[in-house]
Amino acid sequence: MKFEIKQEILMEHLNYVIKGVSSKNLRPILNCIKLSLTDDGLYLMSTDNEIAIKTFIPTEKIEKIETLGSIVVSGRYLFEIIRKLPNDIVKIEEVIDSKIFITTPNSSFNLNCNSVNEFPDLELEFNKNPLVINQRLFKTLINQTSFATSTQESRPVLTGISFNVENNLLECTATDSYRLSSKKIEINENYPEKVSIIIPTKNISELMKLFNNDEDDIEIHIFNNKIIFKFESIVFMSRLISGTYPDTSKLIPNEFSLIVKVNLDNFYRAIDRASLLTNEADKNTIKLETKGNIAIVSSNIPEIGNVEEKIEIEKDKEEEIKIAFSSKFMLDALRVLETNEIEICLNGELKPIILKNCDNNSLIELILPIRTF
Amino acid sequence: MKFEIKQEILMEHLNYVIKGVSSKNLRPILNCIKLSLTDDGLYLMSTDNEIAIKTFIPTEKIEKIETLGSIVVSGRYLFEIIRKLPNDIVKIEEVIDSKIFITTPNSSFNLNCNSVNEFPDLELEFNKNPLVINQRLFKTLINQTSFATSTQESRPVLTGISFNVENNLLECTATDSYRLSSKKIEINENYPEKVSIIIPTKNISELMKLFNNDEDDIEIHIFNNKIIFKFESIVFMSRLISGTYPDTSKLIPNEFSLIVKVNLDNFYRAIDRASLLTNEADKNTIKLETKGNIAIVSSNIPEIGNVEEKIEIEKDKEEEIKIAFSSKFMLDALRVLETNEIEICLNGELKPIILKNCDNNSLIELILPIRTF
Structure with a gap:
């Protein structure tokens, strides 16, 4: 392998694949990036066994190609070296006894390589009819749900986002069993089959760091044990979590004994x-x-002091309510409800609190109350 | 104590004194802020026994004063509460059994107070003839030297900056015994006595976070066991480190066997x-x-690879040199030499490396070489 490329072009793509390089030192090959120079151009690949990332630079963006070939080299070192080189033409050349030279007029790096054969096969396949979604819409979908994911490894299914497709509806749900967030969106075309998979939330967070352009579409290719996202010059794979996600559909009632309307910002x-x-x-x-058209929010730490906050509300019935909940879970839920007024839907002090926009039901937030009264 | 004040005015001053509130939980009183409302206005004070901060809000910036008095209250809670209140008039009122009320139209906080008598006396006194320095100049002086301070508690004097005044010269020096940075500046008037004190570097860093205005002057009041800085509405005290600072004046030779000139940016x-x-x-x-008009910089990690960098240089003699040093110490030193070209002054591979601007000697950087050849 021998070629010359502009530093900034190589850097742009290293910025993508570095996110797939393992930060743990368990298997050294997973700390590497594979570069494959073919007749089409240069492929860069990385995987930590949780995710895999592949990106592509076409020949027309490469200054000079002398010899094709593949190398596997420490991802972190390659990334830092290219990052610190001047914005100039960089020569990369494989030399005997598995070494590469990286050179510019004044700098000359000599890096040891790993065996190309040891690098895992990424198995990045595609479906004929992928799901297609706009990047911004997908980001909103994930941001409005992922925060409710559990961080406890004791129930692995709850560390992922439940991703369900049926006809033209895509629904994402996350819960840690104390609160839940669920969002439905419409997709352009009916999807041919019913999908019900669980994607690890931390992998989806890595994917979203690669998004560059809100207006672009993402292709989503769903398989039994993996999900593959394709956008711009990037292919991103995540493993799926096996297991059955709890049936959350029955948790959200259709009727409420009291609905309280409040200004989101004041309440927050x-x-x-x-x-x-x-x-x-x-x-x-x-x-x-609640006391008529006022809600009193209060809390205290006995050694420190106490607080009372007054907020104007509107209720659909005369009934009053006293209820307690986690302020942290409430703030998390309020943060993703992008609207002016919300409805707090209640069925007494021991039943789930449901939060939603006044004008649509596409996003549902559920918080379990805490028994204190 | 009972008064009303604009949230933003109180917040500005809490932002200063919060930096003097202890983050350790050793003596609860050191986690507090003292508020004293007098005929002149409101004083806010904090101390963690290392530093003390006092700031002042004159009566004309206070909306309403009803009763004078003092309270001592948890600094962290007071700070966070005022920070999250709307930009509105805040009422603060001391009530019986050592509590204060903090209220706005919709919020009502009730905080427990500590005993005013337990709060340490800050002893913030002033000299008749303080040293006066411009904020920007003082910042440069500290930034160009403090990085060389030792972080090891085994030699306490080296965790501070040596601060020396003689006639109209102020010199700051820091060293961790492997490298040294020393800067001299002229002050406007001859200082009446010779000063030689050691200020803890971490306290000076806290002081500099309070600087708002490069053009303003600072008054520096020096005592046997403390140094007091006065600027704008703020008084800042730091304890001094007792002990004798090593005599560094003999470390810097006047003659060199070789002086290498190099472009700072390329070298960095x-x-x-x-x-x-x-x-x-x-x-x-x-x-x-060195090899004629070229210097080769090289390093290697055997498992990973090696690197060679070429830089153009100018030498004052034909002599060549091979020398090794810490790249980290070199980068730290180069970062504060604000110029285009520097001189690297050498006396063989085992003697200290001296770095300075080509056109003045006010800033001297010293790095000990590492014996490898």
Whole structure:
């Protein structure tokens, strides 16, 4: 392998594949990037066994190609070296006894390579009819749900996002069993089969760091044990979590004994201030109590002090309610409800609190109350 | 104590004193802020026994004063509460059994207070003739030297900056015994006595976070066991380190066997790239070797690879040199030499490397070589 390329072009693509390089030192080959120079151009690949990333630079963006071939080299070192080279033409050349030279007029690096044969086969295949979604829409979908994912490895299925497709509806759900967030969107065409998979949330977060252009579309290719995203010059694969996701459809009631309307911003600020006098040991508990058209939010840490916040509300019935919940979970949920007014839907102090936009049901937030009264 | 004040005015001053609140939980009183409302205005004070900060809001910036008095309250809670309140009028009122109310139209906080008598006396006194220095100049002085301070507590004097005044010269020196940075500046008036003190570097870093305005002057009041800085509405005290600072004046020779001139930016980038193939276990060692008008910088990690960088140089003699040093120390030193061309002054491969601007000697950087050849 021998070629010359502009530093900034190589760097752009190293910025993508570096995110697939393992940061653990378990298998040295997973700390590597594979470069394959073919007649089409240069492929860059990385995998940590959780995700795999492949990106492509076509020949017309390569200054000079002398010999085709493949090499496997430490990802972190290659990345840092190219990053610190001047914005100039970089020569990369494989030399005998598995070494590469990386040179510019004043710099000359000599890096040891790993065996090309040891690098895992990435198995990046494609479906004939992928699901196609706009990048911005996909980002919103994930951002509005992923925060509710569990971080506890004791129930692996809850560390992922449940991703369900049926006809022209795509629904994502995440829950840690104390709160839940679920979002439905319409897709352009009916998808030919029913899909129900669980994608690891941390892999989806890595994927979203690669998005460059809100207006572009992503192709989503779904398989039994993996999901593949294709966009711009990038192919991104994530493994799936095996297991059955809990049936969350029955958790969200259709009828409520009381619906409270409130300005989202005022409510958020009041909860945020009240949360100052809560602590984690006490599950960040705060109380909400309605009194006519006013809600009182209160909390206290006995050694420090207490707080009361007043917020104007509108209720659909005369009924009053006292309910307690985690201020942290409430703030997380409020942060993704992008609207002016929200509905807090209640069925008494022991039943789930449902939050949603006043004008549509596409995003549903559920928080379990805490028994204190 | 009972008064009303604009949230943003109180917040500006809490932003200063919060930096003096202890983050350790050893003595709860050191986690507090003292507020004293007097006929002149409101004083805010904090101390962690290392530093003390006092700031002042004059009566004309206070909306309403009803009762004078003092309170001592948890700094972190007061800070966070005021920070999250809307930009509105905040009422603060001391109530019986050592509590304060903090209220706005919709929020009502009730905080427990500590005993005013337990709060340490800050002893913030002033000299008749302080040293006066421009903020920007003082910042440069500290930034160009402090990085060379030792972080090891085994020799306490080296964790501070040696601060020396004689006539109209102020000299700051820092060293960790492997490298040294020393800067001299002229002050406007002759200072009446000779000063030789050691200020803890971490305290000076806290002081510099309070600087708002490069053009303003700082008054420096020097005492036996403390140094006090006065600027804008702020008084900042730091304890001094007791002990004798090593005599560094003899370390810097007047004559050199070879002086190498180099473009600072090119040299920095070459060292920065070469440093990629060094490691801490090996003291980040890189080698420099002159060959006529070229210097070769090189380093290697046997398992990974090696690097050679070429840089154009000018020498004052025909002599060639091979010398090794820590790339980290070299980069730190180069970062503060604000110029285009520097002089690397050498006396053989085993003697200190001296770096300075070509056109003035006010800033001197010293790095000990590493014996490798």
